[in-house]
Each structure stands twice: as structure tokens, then as C-alpha cells.
Amino acid sequence: MLQEPELDCGPGLPCEKRYFPDSLDSSDADDEGALACEDLEINPFDGLPYSSRYYKLLKEREGLAVWKDKYPFMESLLQSQVVIVAGDAKCGKSSQVPQWCAEYCLSTHYQHGGVVCTQAHKQTAIQLALRVADEMDVIIGHEVGYAIPFENCCTNETILRYCTDEVLQREMMSIPFLGCYGVIILDDVHERSISTDVLLGLLKDVLLARPELKLVIITSPPLVSKLRSYYGSVPLLEVRNPHPVEVVHLRVAPDDPLMAVLQLVFEIHHTGEKGDIVAFLACEQEIEKVYEIVCQEGTNLNPGLGELIVVPLYPKEKCLVFKPNEDPEKRSQVYQRKVVLTTSAGESLVQSSSVRFVIDLGLERRKVYRPRIRASSLVLQPISQNQADIRKQILGTSSSGKLFRLYSEEFLCRDMKPLKAAELQEANLTSLVLFLKRIDIAGLGHCDFLSRPAPESLMQALEDLDYLAALDNDGNLSEFGIIMSEFPLDPKLSKSILASCEFDCVDELLTIAAMVTAPDCFLPLPHTGAQEAAWQRRTELLHPEGDHLTLINVYKAYQEASESCVEKWCSDHFLSHAALRMAESIRDELLDIMRRIELPYSEPAFGSEENTRNIKKALVAGYFMQIARDVDGSGNYLMLTHKQVAQLHPISCYYTMKHFPEWVVFHSFNISENNYIQIISEISPELFMELAPQYFFSNLPPSESKDILQQVINHLAPIPTTKKEQKNKEKLCEECPEASAEARCVIQ
Structure with a gap:
């Protein structure tokens, strides 16, 4: 039996009801359990008296829509x-x-x-x-x-x-x-x-x-x-939130959605109606474009209407959640209207009750992984009806909110799916499969998914883990696989760290791993007259041997900068202080993991020719599936595993030096408008053949690049005495990769 006794909180004090199972209450009750509540002036969680702020916040909590459901929730939780x-x-x-x-x-x-x-x-x-x-x-x-x-x-x-x-x-x-x-x-x-x-x-x-x-x-x-x-x-x-929201739909989709967003932002500002604006755009590039234009045009607006403050929110980055300004000195100055720019999944980052206007583009650019080519593509598609509804609910605390949907009601019903697609069906599953293999050791390997992942993605993930020597011949985790699963990183990066133990470059690989895991530390360079000086500062940090070593240069320079002026140093070099600070935290945790599982640690030797070669060996040992070759000498890179062509990213040190190495190992590649490969380093085909598993090479599709590599391996390997022996060897590699199991048990 459940009951809610009356509570005497005393004059002028708000009541907070606390519910306890009857079996733990000192009062007499039956065995079914009961709900008891009492007014506690002592905080039971820390044993100290409640502060006056607690009671002030309690009044605000009681005004939340969910508060009335506290008793039903506690009853359900008990039963x-x-x-x-x-x-x-x-x-x-x-x-x-x-x-x-x-x-x-x-x-x-x-x-x-x-x-x-x-x-x-x-x-x-x-x-x-x-x-x-x-x-x-x-x-x-x-x-x-x-x-x-x-x-x-x-x-x-x-x-x-x-x-x-x-x-x-x-x-x-x-x-x-x-x-x-x-x-x-x-x-x-x-x-x-x-x-x-x-x-x-x-x-x-x-x-x-x-x-x-x-x-x-x-x-x-x-x-x-x-x-x-x-x-x-x-x-x-x-x-449910009871507040009504005025919704305005466009009858026809705009030809230029970004211009429509900008026009609407300025029109709202010119009306003089108070309240902040949130605009949901399709991708981060659109945030940057709108941010730049609003900042430029904002200086030409009527100062009597107040100041436009643009706040970009990137859901995937470590940024602050948008909250109202509570500084009374700031509030007493000229009126400031915030314009918050975010993308899909940014709904939960907006926690301000000052938002009165929401602009919804209705589109998002989602990253969809394609297992056959081991690369992601950015797909522009409508958001779901559920996402559209959540964006409307951001205005739920406002009695006068307005939602501007830059799409028609027909588009909402016809083109938007009811629910958002599960990430499980669109992402690279290699890390997930490694985790499930690890959890299987504890007896929890079976996972009944709410939405089943694509079989092709699962098979590709298993294949990649096999190439990385993370699996044994029975499909279970190998010793290397268990160690790789200890790192909260992409398995390829974990394998590179393991390989660095063999090649005596652990210190440098930990720095690279931290830098590529943290948000991008490079900020956009200015478009003003100071661009040349900015480029000069940036080029001081470049390393001629590639982007991976450039990242080490940046991190070392950041570490050497004086603590009192490190933020200024970052600003002068157009680097993100927050990203570098996060890289520092990531590196510390990776080092702790190395010590906990007792992996060998080598002292730094950055700068020597041998160390540079060892770093590249460790990288290729993990990223041999991400090799590209310049097929025409002009920077058109063809992926070794498929027929996609890519370009150097403009921020690459090779792009800056106008040098296009023939063979490169790259960290990431997305199929987009420009098809850039990012964070690359030059390697030799001999290095690839030395470190890539033979059965991975034999499964590569025919190409000119594969023919070149075959010539390399013929030059490196002993020549069989007979043609029959050569044919038997090729047949063994192609038809029975399990026979090469020994090669997979070596850190490569």
C-alpha cells in the first residue's frame, strides 16, 4: 500500500517530499512498503544544514512540468x-x-x-x-x-x-x-x-x-x-509542456536556405521584439558562414535596436551550453540579443529561457559510413519529425515563442521520417565489435539491439579487426585485441600505439593519438591584411616530414609556452587553447593506461632521422588500410583499397609546401564536395609491404598501385625455386589466409 501523508513544513517554507520504502522507515507499516516523507532541515546527502539558496531553487523546481509526476514516478520505481x-x-x-x-x-x-x-x-x-x-x-x-x-x-x-x-x-x-x-x-x-x-x-x-x-x-x-x-x-x-508556440511554415522551400536564415534573423531584430534567436543549420560549415556574415552586418545595424551577439554551438566539440547571461552589470548595459547557431543534435545544448525565436532549416548533413570503401560520406537529408518537434519544444517555457520552419507542412509529413535513424545503422562498427568481443569474456557477449546493425558493416568490422591482429583463428580476441580494447580509441590508433612499443616511439605516438582524438586545434586564418603574418607563424610549426609530426611540433611548442601567456601564444598562432588543453588531458590518460597494463615506455627521441622512420612504421602498422598514391604527380590521390580519388586538405603541411609525395598514410577521409584526406605523412611502398599483413595485400583490388607493390615484394622476398612453388604460395595467401596466422600474432 502506498500513501502520501500530509506534511507540515512550517510557515513560509516550501515543502520537498521524500519517499522511502516502508521496510526502511522506523514507523510501523505493512510489508508491502509505504511512502514516507518528512521535512529535513539537514541535508541527508552531506549532513549539513540547507542553505537559503536551496529553498529558492526548490521553488523554481516546483514550477517545472515534471514536478507533479514525482509521486507517480517514485511509486513506479518502488514497484x-x-x-x-x-x-x-x-x-x-x-x-x-x-x-x-x-x-x-x-x-x-x-x-x-x-x-x-x-x-x-x-x-x-x-x-x-x-x-x-x-x-x-x-x-x-x-x-x-x-x-x-x-x-x-x-x-x-x-x-x-x-x-x-x-x-x-x-x-x-x-x-x-x-x-x-x-x-x-x-x-x-x-x-x-x-x-x-x-x-x-x-x-x-x-x-x-x-x-x-x-x-x-x-x-x-x-x-x-x-x-x-x-x-x-x-x-x-x-x-507535457503546456505552453503554446506559434509555428510559421514556408509554402515553398527557399532557393538559398542560408540567405533565408540571415534575412529572417535581421527581420526579427528590426522588429524590436525582445528575445534570443536559435537557428538550426545543416552542418558546421554553414554555422561558420552565417557567423561571419552576421558579425560583419551586425556592425551596420541601428544601435538603438541593441547588439547582436553570435554564439556558435558545435554539438561534437567541447563548447559551453548556451545559457542566459546572469551578470547584473552586463544586463544593465545596452540590450544584447543572442543569435545561437547550431546543428542537428544541438537541441539539448540550448538551456536558456530567454529564447523567443527558433529558425529551423529542416535539413541536416549526416555522416554515413560505407563499409565497402571504408570511408564516410556526408549526406544532406531531412531531419525527422521527432527532431522537428523537439526544436519546437525549446520554446516550451515561453508563452510568446515563435518557430519559423523554412519548409512546408507537406515536406514535414511527406519527406521527414517519424524517428531519427539509429547511429548503429550508419556508422563504422569496428570499435563496437571490439567492445562486444571484449565483453563476451565476461559472459555478456549477446546484445539484443533495438535496431539491428547492417550485416555488411558487421562483416567489414570483423575483417578489419582480423587484419589488425585483434582476433585469433577462432574469431575471439587475441592478446593484442584485449590490449587494444583497453584504449578508448579507434582500433587502428590503438594498434599504432602497440606498435610504437616495438619501434621505441611511444612518447611521440601518445602525442599524435591525443592530438588526433581532441578537436582540431587549427583555427581559421584571418581574411584580412594580417593573413600573411598569420601564415608565417603557422609555418613555423610545420614539419617537412608530414602532418603527424607537425602535430607533435604544435604540442611541444604548446608545452614549452609560458603558462602565464599560453593563451596569447595560442591566439598568436591561431590555435585553439581549449583543444590543446584537451589533448593534454587525453595524453595523460593514455599514459596512465600504458602504465596500468604495464606496456613498455620509451623516452622521447623526437627529431632524429631514426625516430621519424619509427613513427611512420608505427603509423603504418595501424593504418595500412588507409594508404593512398598520387597517380599523376599533381595531388590526385587514389585510395589503395578502392577507386576513390582524394585531394590534400588545404591545412596539410604538404599543401603549404606545394609538395605532393607519391605514397601517403592518412588519418581520415570523407566523401564530400572536396574529397579531402586529412593528417597525412609520406611513406615508401617498401615500408607498406614490410608492415601490412600479406593476406590484406592479396585481397586488394587490382590496380597500378598494387602492381607497383607486387614488384616491391618480389624484390624484397626470396625468389621461389620453381614456378609451382610460387603458385602454391599465391594460392595459400588468397584461399587460406588462416595459414598466415603467425603473421597476425606479431606487432606490425
Whole structure:
């Protein structure tokens, strides 16, 4: 029996209801469990008295749309193992539900563990942890903390932990059944990230093994039916934001969507109506274009209307979440209207109640992986109806919000799919398969996915792991594969780090790994008269042996810069201080992993000819599937594994030096308007043949490049005594790659 007794909070004080299972309440009650609540002036989470700010924030919390559902939620959590919360954006579910779960764990004296809440974006994990720590009146990093890739702000005493879904996924490698948690909350499930889908599948088995564990799934309403058919008929709470929003559709799509966005921004500003603007664009390049134009034209606007402040938000980068300016001195100055520019998946980054206008382009540029050519392509396509609805809900806290959709209602119904496509069906799955192979060791290898990945992508991932010597002859993880899975990196990069142990260039490879994992550190150079001076500073950091070594140059120069003026040094060289600071954190964590698993570490020897060659050996050992050749001497690079042609990226040191090496190893390649290969270094065909597995070479498609490599291998390898022996050798390589198993057990 569940009951909610009356509460006397005292005159003038707000009430916060706390719910506990009856079995843990000192009062008499039946065995079914009951809900008890009491007014606590002492914070039960840290044992200190509540501050006045706590009661002020509590009043604000009580105004959230989700607050009225606290009692039904706690009742469902007590009685069921899985609870689904479906709510509109900005209703408070991501901040309040975890706090209620923390109260539940407090009531059980944490005998089953604390609370972890996953987020699809690291920015929101940080911001939610900061906000919730403030609302719970505790210290961030103690009772409430966050963990994102390469950054951990938690202790062993942390009760409520926000983290990205990929952090919790990796945690399952060492703690498969997540025994340190009593409640697991999967938030932003409708984002359909790979890690969230993996967690949904693996937790089905964990729940069976741990009946005391609670799982809370927070999503948008359209995904509910799919989730309930996946997990069964579990309790559902739906939260709606009641505020109406004025929606304006265009009858015909504009010829130039970006100009339409710019025109609308300036028209809104000229009306004089107060409120910030959020514009959803298709890609980051569009953000940069609109940002530049608004900054230029903003200086010519009527100063009486206020100042336009452009705020670019990149969902994939470590940027701040957009929040209102709370500085009273700033508010007293001239009126400032923020224009927030973001892309798809940026909805959760906008947490400001000052937004009154939303401009929705209705398009997004998604990265879709093509397993046959081992490359991604950028595809411009409509967003989903669910995404369009979430963008509308950003204005849910405003009673006078306006949404401008730069597409027709017919386009919304005809061309937009109901739900966003799962990332699992569009991404490179090599890292995922490596993880599943690793988790299989703990008995959790079976994963019943909400949406099944494409078989072709899975097969290509298995093939790549086999080439990287991560699998044994039975298809299980090899010793190298287990070590590779310890690194939170792309398997090719992990393999290069392993190879660096053999080639005595660990220090340099850790720097390269950190720099390519962090956001791009190179900022756009100015288009003004200072461009020549900017280029001069940039070229001081270039290395003639390639972009990988240039990255080492940049990092070393950053490390040597005086701490008091490092930001100025970055600004002078048009480098991102935030990106370099993150690279520093990533490198430290990679070094910690090396020490933990007792891999050998070699002292730095950067600058010597031998060290340069060893770095390239280590790179080729991991990236032999990403080799290209200049087929005509003018910078047209043909991929070794397929027929795609690419160009050098303009930021490459070779592009700057007007030097086009014949053979290169590259870090990434996207099929887009320019087909650039990025972060490249010159290699020799002899180096490739020395380090690439023979059975990988034999599977390459016929080409002029393969013929050249065959001549190299004929020159390097001993000549068989008879033609019959030569034919037998080729037949063995082509038909029975397993016979070359020994080659795969060598760090290459």
C-alpha cells in the first residue's frame, strides 16, 4: 500500500517530499512498503544544514512540468524494475528524475549502489551535474559529479553521477554487471547513439542477473511504443509542456536556405521584439558562414535596436551550453540579443529561457559510413519529425515563442521520417565489435539491439579487426585485441600505439593519438591584411616530414609556452587553447593506461632521422588500410583499397609546401564536395609491404598501385625455386589466409 501523508513544513517554507520504502522507515507499516516523507532541515546527502539558496531553487523546481509526476514516478520505481519517462524538451526530466532516484538510493542506505545518469553529449553531462549539485545543495565532484571521455570529476563517495553513454559502456568492460549502481538512468535515448543502443541491449541481461537493479529510460514520446515492445509492458510516465508556440511554415522551400536564415534573423531584430534567436543549420560549415556574415552586418545595424551577439554551438566539440547571461552589470548595459547557431543534435545544448525565436532549416548533413570503401560520406537529408518537434519544444517555457520552419507542412509529413535513424545503422562498427568481443569474456557477449546493425558493416568490422591482429583463428580476441580494447580509441590508433612499443616511439605516438582524438586545434586564418603574418607563424610549426609530426611540433611548442601567456601564444598562432588543453588531458590518460597494463615506455627521441622512420612504421602498422598514391604527380590521390580519388586538405603541411609525395598514410577521409584526406605523412611502398599483413595485400583490388607493390615484394622476398612453388604460395595467401596466422600474432 502506498500513501502520501500530509506534511507540515512550517510557515513560509516550501515543502520537498521524500519517499522511502516502508521496510526502511522506523514507523510501523505493512510489508508491502509505504511512502514516507518528512521535512529535513539537514541535508541527508552531506549532513549539513540547507542553505537559503536551496529553498529558492526548490521553488523554481516546483514550477517545472515534471514536478507533479514525482509521486507517480517514485511509486513506479518502488514497484517496477524498469520505468520509462517520456517527456517534452525543457520539462525538467533530466535534472529532477536523477535527484528522485538519488532519494530512493538514500532510502536503501545505498546497499545496492548509487545513481548514474547517461547523456548523449558531454556538454550536457557537465552542465546537468553542475545544476543538480546546486539544486541538491552539495559540492560538485563529491556527492554529485560527472565523467566524460578523458575527464572525471567524481570520487568513490559520489552518489549521483552524470556521464556520457560511452563512458558507462566502457565501464562495463571492468564491471560487467555494474554492481556499484542501484539505479541506472539512460537519458536522451531518442538520440539513438551507438553507446545508448548497446546499453539498452546489454542491460536486459544485467537486469535479469540483478533483480534489485532499477533502470529508468528517459526519451521523447514517439519512441515509447518501440521501447515498450522491447522491454515489455513497463510503467510509463508522460510529461507535457503546456505552453503554446506559434509555428510559421514556408509554402515553398527557399532557393538559398542560408540567405533565408540571415534575412529572417535581421527581420526579427528590426522588429524590436525582445528575445534570443536559435537557428538550426545543416552542418558546421554553414554555422561558420552565417557567423561571419552576421558579425560583419551586425556592425551596420541601428544601435538603438541593441547588439547582436553570435554564439556558435558545435554539438561534437567541447563548447559551453548556451545559457542566459546572469551578470547584473552586463544586463544593465545596452540590450544584447543572442543569435545561437547550431546543428542537428544541438537541441539539448540550448538551456536558456530567454529564447523567443527558433529558425529551423529542416535539413541536416549526416555522416554515413560505407563499409565497402571504408570511408564516410556526408549526406544532406531531412531531419525527422521527432527532431522537428523537439526544436519546437525549446520554446516550451515561453508563452510568446515563435518557430519559423523554412519548409512546408507537406515536406514535414511527406519527406521527414517519424524517428531519427539509429547511429548503429550508419556508422563504422569496428570499435563496437571490439567492445562486444571484449565483453563476451565476461559472459555478456549477446546484445539484443533495438535496431539491428547492417550485416555488411558487421562483416567489414570483423575483417578489419582480423587484419589488425585483434582476433585469433577462432574469431575471439587475441592478446593484442584485449590490449587494444583497453584504449578508448579507434582500433587502428590503438594498434599504432602497440606498435610504437616495438619501434621505441611511444612518447611521440601518445602525442599524435591525443592530438588526433581532441578537436582540431587549427583555427581559421584571418581574411584580412594580417593573413600573411598569420601564415608565417603557422609555418613555423610545420614539419617537412608530414602532418603527424607537425602535430607533435604544435604540442611541444604548446608545452614549452609560458603558462602565464599560453593563451596569447595560442591566439598568436591561431590555435585553439581549449583543444590543446584537451589533448593534454587525453595524453595523460593514455599514459596512465600504458602504465596500468604495464606496456613498455620509451623516452622521447623526437627529431632524429631514426625516430621519424619509427613513427611512420608505427603509423603504418595501424593504418595500412588507409594508404593512398598520387597517380599523376599533381595531388590526385587514389585510395589503395578502392577507386576513390582524394585531394590534400588545404591545412596539410604538404599543401603549404606545394609538395605532393607519391605514397601517403592518412588519418581520415570523407566523401564530400572536396574529397579531402586529412593528417597525412609520406611513406615508401617498401615500408607498406614490410608492415601490412600479406593476406590484406592479396585481397586488394587490382590496380597500378598494387602492381607497383607486387614488384616491391618480389624484390624484397626470396625468389621461389620453381614456378609451382610460387603458385602454391599465391594460392595459400588468397584461399587460406588462416595459414598466415603467425603473421597476425606479431606487432606490425
